[in-house]
Every structure is written in structure tokens, then in C-alpha cells.
Amino acid sequence: MTRTSLEVVQLTIPPHPRYLSLARLLVGGLGAQSKLTVEDLDDMKVAVSEAITNAIDHAYEPDAPGEIIIRYRPSEGQLVVEVEDSGSGFDPDKLDTSPPVPDLEGGLGLYLVRELADQVKVESAPGSGTKVIITKRAHG
Amino acid sequence: MRISDRSEDFLAIVCVSGELDQATVPELRERLSSLLDEGARWLLLDMRELEFIDSSGLGVLIAAARRAGEAGGELTVVCARPNVLRVFDISGTRELLNLRQEEAQARELLAECRQRATAASQAGDSHDPNQP
Numbered sequence: 001m002t003r004t005s006l007e008v009v010q011l012t013i014p015p016h017p018r019y020l021s022l023a024r025l026l027v028g029g030l031g032a033q034s035k036l037t038v039e040d041l042d043d044m045k046v047a048v049s050e051a052i053t054n055a056i057d058h059a060y061e062p063d064a065p066g067e068i069i070i071r072y073r074p075s076e077g078q079l080v081v082e083v084e085d086s087g088s089g090f091d092p093d094k095l096d097t098s099p100p101v102p103d104l105e106g107g108l109g110l111y112l113v114r115e116l117a118d119q120v121k122v123e124s125a126p127g128s129g130t131k132v133i134i135t136k137r138a139h140g
Numbered sequence: 141m142r143i144s145d146r147s148e149d150f151l152a153i154v155c156v157s158g159e160l161d162q163a164t165v166p167e168l169r170e171r172l173s174s175l176l177d178e179g180a181r182w183l184l185l186d187m188r189e190l191e192f193i194d195s196s197g198l199g200v201l202i203a204a205a206r207r208a209g210e211a212g213g214e215l216t217v218v219c220a221r222p223n224v225l226r227v228f229d230i231s232g233t234r235e236l237l238n239l240r241q242e243e244a245q246a247r248e249l250l251a252e253c254r255q256r257a258t259a260a261s262q263a264g265d266s267h268d269p270n271q272p
Contacts, residue, residue, distance in 0.1 A: 017161065017162035017163035018163050020161045020162060020163055021159060021161070021163065024192070039222070039223070042222075042223035042226070043226070045192065046192075046194050046223075046227060049161055049192075049194045050194055050195060053161070053162050053194065053195070053196060056162065057162075100231075100232075108195035108198055108199070108231050109194075109195045111231070112194070112195055112227070112230060112231060115230045116230065
């Protein structure tokens, strides 16, 4: 299937949760252009929110300066969102991919991203920042 | 996000609407913590008007449910929006949080749990089930 790419929209935010709702708002607007259903958009909003929250929590030391870049790549029938930071990074091979224990308060974030998106790619290395690429296709 | 709470008989009812994410979670955590500190242990969280939840929000609910349970009580969540229900389902927290789609079902569950706690108390348990 050939996908017609639309414009790339980029949002740069400080690592603070007050910008999460803005990032989700763009998922709604740009995802609609990609013909994603309401259910697809709801899934993508959670996935993107989780990826940004992870960056806020783990990329930078508390109160340290830094930025998170969110790129939205809408195209015909799918929306790809990249969440990139230039923080501490980590070894992706050490990511725990097992289902979380529901009575634990943490550890659900990346699991939700993987469950709600069609494709998730994590690029990271210690000291080199992290990029999470999330793809959601239209299922309507 | 908007939060309101009220006491009704033995219940502490907390209504949460809007969006629950890492930006808004501290306010809910503080409110639930205050209620639990004050002795509330039968909590009904009315989230029918909640439009968004992520793992930050789930974490606060799980922590409050654990505290209520440790105090001999129970927490239930009432939720009806499909997108929010989906997050509870995928995270596997529906049972842990006693999720119900109707307020009446949640009230019924809490009443049953309290009845069991009363019976256990009469059999020698130290908790006072008449405390809110």
C-alpha cells in the first residue's frame, strides 16, 4: 500500500507533565487527518502520553534543563509519532517486556504503549538519549 | 481534572472528571490520601465523567485500593467510557480495582464487603466496620 505522506508536525516541550494534554491534542487533530477511527485515536493518545511520561521521568535529572521533541507523521491510513529526548538513555536490550503484575504501581507504561500501538520501536543507548517510534494504523 | 468528594452513610464517594495523567495525578493522590488518613476505607470512585487515564492514574488508584484493603475496607471504581475501560482492561486492573459500570453495582459490592467485614469483626476481627 502506498501511503501519501502529509506534513511532519513537530512539538518541542520541556520535560514537564503540564504539556501532556497538548501533545495528546495534536494526536487527535493529526490522527483524524490520517483517517484513524475514534478508537484508534484514543489508543494512540494513551500510547503517546506514556512515551512522553517515560521521557519526563527518566531522561533528565529532576529540575535539570532538557527538551522532548515530538514529531507527528500523519499519512493516509496511519499516524507515526516519534518521542525523542537527548537525556541519559539506556540499553534497550535490558527492557523488561514481560506483562506487568497488575498490583504493582509502576511498570505499566511501556506495556500499554506496546499493547495499544501497532508497532513500537525503541532506539536508545546509555548517554545518547532515547527515541520511541509509535505507529498506529487505521482499523476502521 | 475536577475532583469532588462527599460522605454518604459508610461510603466516601469521590467524583473525578476530566483527564487523569501525570500532570493531574498529584491532586487526586493527595485527596485520596487525606480521606484515607481521616479513616475512610469504603471508597467509591465515580469516574463516569473521566475522559482519559494512563498508567500514572492507574498507579494512584492501585495505591489507594491497597491502602483501603490494608485498613480492612475496599475501593471500587465506576467507569463507563469505552476508552477508559479499555485501559483498565489492557492493564489487567479491572478486578483489582473492583471496576463496575454502574454506581448501583459499586454500592452493592461495597455493602456486601462491609457486611462480610462486620461478620468477621463479630467473629473477633479488630477492625470496626462501622467506620466510614
